[in-house]
Amino acid sequence: MASVCQNIASIGNADPLFNFYQFNFYQYNIDGTIYSVNNQPVLYTSPFVNKACCNFSNSVPYFYNQLEFNQSSQEYELVNSGYICCKAITRVAA
Numbered sequence: 001m002a003s004v005c006q007n008i009a010s011i012g013n014a015d016p017l018f019n020f021y022q023f024n025f026y027q028y029n030i031d032g033t034i035y036s037v038n039n040q041p042v043l044y045t046s047p048f049v050n051k052a053c054c055n056f057s058n059s060v061p062y063f064y065n066q067l068e069f070n071q072s073s074q075e076y077e078l079v080n081s082g083y084i085c086c087k088a089i090t091r092v093a094a
Contacts, residue, residue, distance in 0.1 A: 005053035009043050014087035021059065021085045023049050047084045054085035062086045 012022040024043040027035040034041050051061035066080040 004050045008049070008053060009041060011056075012045075019087040019089070020047050020062075020064075021049075021054075021087070022047055023053075023085075048080065048082040049085055051083040051085075054083065058088045059085050060088045 007026045007028075009024045009026050012024065014021050022045050024045050027042055027044060029035050036042060047064075049061075054061040061083045062085075064081065064084045065078055067076040068079050069075075070077050
C-alpha cells in the first residue's frame with residue numbers, strides 16, 4: 001500500500017504569523033505519472049494535509065475550518081476544512 005504522504009514534494013517553513021506549514025504537492029496525470037512541464041513537476045501548495053503526514057519534529061496536526069467573509073450575505077462561509085500541520089510551541093517552565 002502506498003504511503004498517504006508520498007504525494008508531498010516538499011514542506012515549506014512555518015508561517016511566521018500563524019505557525020502552520022504549507023505543503024507542496026505533486027499533481028498526477030490520469031495514467032498515474034507525475035504531471036510536469038519542461039521536465040519539471042507542476043506543484044500545488046496547500047496547508048491541508050493528511051494528519052498522518054504531520055509527523056515531523058515540532059509539529060502537531062490541528063483540524064481547521066477555513067472561513068471567508070461573503071460581502072453579499074455579510075456572513076462567514078466555510079470554504080474548506082481539514083487538518084493543517086502547526087508548529088508546536090515549546091514553553092519553558094518558570
